Amino acid sequence: MVASGAELGWLTSPVEHGWEIGQRAVNGSLLYNYYICNVEEREQDNWLRTTFIQRHPTASRVFVELRFVVRDCNSFNADSLICKETFNLYASEADADIGTAFRKGLFRKVATIAPDEISSLGEMKMNIETKVVENLSRKGFYLAFQDIGACVAIYSVRVYYKTCPATVKSLAVFPETVAGGENQALREVAGSCVSNAVSEDQPRIYCTTDGEWVVPVSQCQCRPGFEAMNDTCQECQSGFFKSSVSSEACKPCPKNTQPSGPGATSCTCKDGFYRAPEDPEIAACSGLPSAPQDLVASTAQMSIGRLQLSWRPPADTGGRSDITYAVVCERCEGRACQPCGEKVRLDPSNTDLKETRVTVSELEPHLNYTFTVEARSGVSQFSNKRATISSNLTVLLPDPPKVTAMHLVDSSSTSLSLQWSVSHRSKPVATRYELMYRKKEIANGKVTTYTVLVLEKNSVQISDLSPSTVYLFKVQALSPEGNPGSYSLEQEFSTLPQGEQSQNKSVGLLIELFFFYRRRNSHTRQGPEDTYFSSPDQLKPLKTYVDPHTYEDPNTAVLKFASEIHPSHVTKQKVIGAGEFGEVYRGILKAPGRKETAVAIKTLKPGYTEKQRQDFLGEASIMGQFSHQNIIRLEGVVTKFKHAMIVTEYMENGALDKYLKDHDGEMPSFQLVGMLRGIAAGMKYLSDMSYVHRDLAARNILVNSNLECKVSDFGLSRVLEDEPEGTYTTSGGKIPIRWTAPEAIAYRKFTSASDVWSFGIVMWEVMAFGERPYWDMSNHEVMKAINEAFRLPAPMDCPSAVYQLMLQCWLQDRSKRPRFGDIVSILDKLLKSPDSLKAIADFDPRVSIRLPSTSGSDGSPFRSVAEWLESIKMSQYSENFSIAGIVSMEQVLQMKSEDIRNIGVRLPGHLKRIAYSILGLKDQTSTLI
Template identity: 85%
Template sequence: MDYRRIQRVLCVSVFISCICVSLQSKEEVLLDMVASGGELGWLTWPDEQGWEIAQQAVNGSLLYNYFICNVEAREQDNWLRTTFIQRHPKATRVFVEIRFVVRDCNSFNADSLTCKETFNLYTSEADADIGTNFRKGQFRKVATIAPDEISGRGDMQVNVETRVVDNLSRKGFYLAFQDIGACVAIYSVRVYYKTCPATVKSLAVFPETVAGGDNQALQEVAGACVENAMSEDQPRIYCTADGEWVVPVGQCQCRPGYEAMNDSCQECKSGFFKASLSSEKCKQCPKNTQPSSQGALSCPCLQGFYRAPDDPLTTACSGLPSAPQKLVATTAQMAVGKLQLSWAPPADTGGRTDITYSVVCERCEDDVCQPCGEKVRYEPNNTGLKETTVTISELEPHLNYTFTVEARSGVSQSSSQRATSTIHTALHYTDPPKVTAMHLVKSSPTSLSLSWSVSRRANPSATRYELMYRKKEKNEEKINTQVTTYTVLVLEKDSVQIIDLAPSTAYLFKVQALGPEGNPGSYSMEQEFSTQPEVPPSQGNTAVILGAAVGGGVMLFIVVVVLLLHKRRKNSHTRQGPEDAYFSSPEQLKPLKTYVDPHTYEDPNTAVMKFASEIHPSHITKQKVIGAGEFGEVYRGILKAPGRKEAAVAIKTLKPGYTEKQRQDFLSEASIMGQFSHQNIIRLEGVVTKFKHAMIITEFMENGALDKYLRDHDGEMPSFQLVGMLRGIAAGMKYLSDMSYVHRDLAARNILVNCNMECKVSDFGLSRVLEDDPEGTYTTSGGKIPIRWTAPEAIAYRKFTSASDVWSFGIVMWEVMAFGERPYWDMSNHEVMKAINEAFRLPAPMDCPSAVYQLMLQCWLQDRSKRPRFQDIVSLLDKLLKSPDSLKAIADFDPRVSIRLPSTSGSDGSPFRTVSEWLESIKMSQYSENFSMAGIVSMEQVLQMKSEDIRNIGVRLPGHLKRIAYSILGLKDQTSTLSVFAV
């Protein structure tokens, strides 16, 4: 069958039917295969039996497309390269939109076909057009392109796929399409970059900006406020990778006297005002104000109206309050020396609600008035009153008083006018004051000194006191039936000293005041006071000695109790065991079940049926290719099984042309996964084995492989979060160890991360491609081993155990703390094995907590019997997470060793010639333009930079900032300057 002729017809017919599709957009186009309208001049390799070009005349124009269909031949490697594409200086990320058709491999009637349904997209950068010079090694892979819809014999399904090519730094680039055995036609390739257009948002002007700069999804752009607008902080906004403005920060606001209208600030109209820098509109002048002029900040008050100092300029002006009404003084039923003033609020409050009152008291004798002074008491107060009553006490008898009450508001201080009401009253007393309390001033064995107070200030010349006292009897409760004898003293003052009393004796006292005419008042309550006992001279020394002896005994008792408690607590800790041991006690709970190797079954299909659920293909919907494995493509899809909730899944496929052994190896991974059930182990949903295309269905992990996720978020996660991720991985490996399963290939690339940042162990295949490049594995007679992650005994003797998995977990810990850095950097596998055998161990990553690095070193002990077990690792990580302060101590860090930075030269030993060459050597080439725009074009200038300088040129990510800073430190070769670059 002539597959090439079939494909040519397929390509041309589909191409003609689709050229009318509109390609207009806001993107800036760098290459448009359709719009070029002429000979494309793309390079094919090899020249024969590779990609072919077809053309068709449509509306007087020749339209071109490329196709290939070598499905009968094996080991296909056909390349199609575009012409040189000039890059915009700021466009570090471009989009490649491909329209293509792929023929269904099942539509060919040949069992021996090695047909594929995908092809690969590559890119290569250059500073100038290299013409027809083509070398595959110059290209890096961008993506595997797979169709959402494949074409059969009678239908033509057009696919549109868009991929991102980022980290571009040179003047231009090429795109290349690699065919590995598919029947495919490419009829449209469009290359473009996106921009966020110039705009005005929130009164800030932002310039047109190329989207996706600095390899960031969001690019921060600074703006400037429009005329007559201001902002405390410079307005900023973010340009997304899709060319949209989002998240404006630092909103501009119109100045006082201006309001926002149509993205500009306009003056307030006459009769309106705006007092502050704000987003508000101009407001109409309030009540009791004069009309304002254009652009006014406020409206002045009319004559006789005022604003309080703390009133906003937006409020109306107020008048003064009138005087209080109905002022009354009341003494009826009040205590001696006390009266109450009350009044009604002013008839006119001036339009305000903050009315307060103040009371002024004057006393008059012989027509001479003076302030009452501080001895007069006011309840609750005499100023700032909000209520219309006040109680006044401590007033003198036989005096005339004048009370003035003033009403005030917030604007009263703006005028000298006062709103007051005044009342005159007098207090006349005939009864003596009441004694309120008695006090013991001093006591001795034979005397007592007493004093007392009265309810109001009395005139000493007019008030006398009668004091009565007696000795308290032993049977005081029977005193009422006996004759009681008091001693009575009449005194001229409110204190007395009574002598000739008996020592150690209680006496009872009561006192009353006598009026001017000798009329008595009421007695105070009877109070008890006692004289001091007599103390012989020798007795005082005995008391001191006895007190010292008692105190010493108490201290001795306390010391003994503390020692006993300390000993008891120490014995308790001894019974519990050390809290910080790496290894737990030997008594372990045995796992509930043990892993069964599916290869022990005579028929491998029996193992699949036993451990995995069969799913009908109609319940599975493929959505998008997310990867390509050894056996076929991996899709993202939806599982809609009866009786189960719809769920996102990953679908591993087995393509046509497989052998029976390949099918068994493919399904053996499902037989392994089906035996596991743990939140940190990838979950198997089921398999498809009873239909032509075998599939393995697992849960979908949104954030993909851990190593790539860490590299994409370099420096963005704190140590506490990284340790939490490690704890999840360790918990999954503990479960596998308890099941007696040895993983053999534990690495960050085989850990998947979901949307909740939860890590799950995956990749249980017994036959798999361990890495993309041959350097990743070391081939022995027993198969391939991932050298950088494998324990020494496993490399030497193929002795894989849970202890060798612990070694691999230590490498995973290093990968996580180093944000996806390649273990042992660019060392070859032979160099790695030699270094490990010579006791070399990976150094601590940057900012790695000391406790975490010590655990890594425990995992890398040469003697596997001394390595911690996974249950010990989980326990230790739990303790670190429960005590975040334990993560603050940072392990020693040497930038030349720990991040493998060249000290003074490039890989060939010669000094770096350009800044770009240096940045490329530390994998920071995306910042080449930042250095160039900042005027840093020589290595001499680089050596003068400090941390602040690096941040100022636009390096924001902490991990990138540190990598560049430590590289400069390495270039200087002065470890003493490490503190200069502390970040």
């Protein structure tokens, strides 16, 4: 609001020799002002008070814009002048106009007004200053200007407050809103959807202290039949429609539909056109398909009772792509036709066929078959019309030959040779025979079981028979397609008594036959060779690791366990890291006879000593002994040239700890457990080879493009000795305290059990998405905590079964820890029963949310939002909080999960991390209170 003019009625104190009303011509206009210029007198205290200014009920902050002139003290000639070049602004609140009553003590100082430009006697330069009066709460207020010895002229005083103007955003109407003050940097404003728009949640937006709208929450969308246009929802035009609540525009009615009227939510199909139940309302309507074309029966296999039907798709599909076919088979004798029934087989099926062919088998001879093929689509169910094509054909199949006679060719006490005759038609066909025989005698009142032989020729020699025993035989012929003929009459033949020779000296017949015995209660047994077809994880390695340090010449170990590669076959492409001995490259290996392979190339930096070279190649001597899908694969080494190299398979996703940090919250527990299973399988392989890794950690696990994890970095690994406990004692050297078992730290004794402890830490790293074990605790604090039975708490959203396995790996008594074989079995069971991962371990934010801390580095609460976000490794969201006006930790403590999501935190893991941190901060704050 602006107050100006000659008669303002402002109060002056003192009345005499204080502020006065003046006027001055500027650019041809006469401007009024309040002025004072008592620079010759000491101890000036001159006040100018405005009239009562009514306050808007919600405006707690107002702005005071002053236009004024202050004269330069140097422009006065007198030497003894006590001159000032500033004056003061005061304010006082009241619930009613107190008239001319004036008490200086009721006023509080707002600001000292100092001009940017100080006027001399020459051309006037107007100063403009804007000051803020905060925390107003009563019905109105007064402003006052105090002069303490300056030459000042005030030309205008403009008092105003800022508002966020009435607006429409995302089809939501928000009223004009007075901006908040410092204590309410963002003022939440509820809005309402425009006519014919809806929203799941009430639209909200925030008004900043500068009168700007930010962070709109929950958008409105137009109802079905309406579209957004010029901040309103308007009806769809005729011939257009919109079927759902959305922000999309109306769409033209699709093909084969009737024109719609205004505000249509759908377009109905024309007569003869339909939509399938699964078709959306926006889909075009479809017609029925026409009949299939050119039905053909291929009779090349007719002789064995099979044929193939094929046809071409319909000329008109009705505008659909979901065409399927159904084949109906009818068997006709004379004029009577009936369904073929289950005996006739159609492969792959007789309905829902997507291919335009089908194989028909088990057809009977001398019958007429009719095949009808129908084309169907998703809309065929809406019409009684059928799109079919038929084909009639007669199937003539050859009958199997008949067995006409069977006679004995030769006999002995333990064998019989038989032969039989068959009747052939004019065109012989290949025939097999089924021979059945049994002892004639009856044992225990039951007839002995027949033995069945399937033969390729019409003769047979049967051995291993009992002497002086009568056997009954019968035989039938089988057609090429397997159809049986009728059995011959059952005939008797006897073996000779024990010791008698055959009376028929003719050479016995040696018959090639393929036979099988039809026996009841038959069983299959697994032979010893079947174990070689078991999973690699179920096999114990056939060899034991050999420590390359046992070789007098380490170079011998390298040549024994690693393949030599010519450097010309290796191409370096890009540096991807740095190891203990030199840089690591991504490159290409192109060996003769092999296709190009992406590899990782470890190099030895220049200036190395012979011992460094031996230590460098020693890792290759170790890796070269391993062959497992979860152990990094050694491709070979370069040792016979100046620049030594170790070449391994390339793992596209790098180290596991970094990969997890980069994908925090993006992978479900089931996938994380699958990665742990792979690591455990690799460690089982190593332990089965009597090998201890000593440095198992997520940083030493590599991940390929299939998210398959492989154990790597064998620089600290050592062989187990032959002593009962299988330990290796080191002398000096660094130990990764956070990953190392307590007995290995205390006594420097490493076993597979200490590797199991390390695996438990790796499990924690994986489930915590690469979080640092024990956070910011020092190594000394870690050792002290472990010895006092402290164990890492469950990470956020960690399945209870997985955390229980971690605790088993961290048992103080190493003999009670699970073995890697047990761990693999447990993880396999969890993966086979995904429901077992749904129970989540208890999560205590007071402990677990040390990410790394719930307070500043000095133990005090965080001093800023940025400092807090940095401590929980969420600094990437600092700008989101700032834009949303969340600028103080007090505001952070008021946030809920929905508020965190609304400022742009979308990843589930990040959302939970921030929410749990706020929960931990609240708990800490309440404890301090």
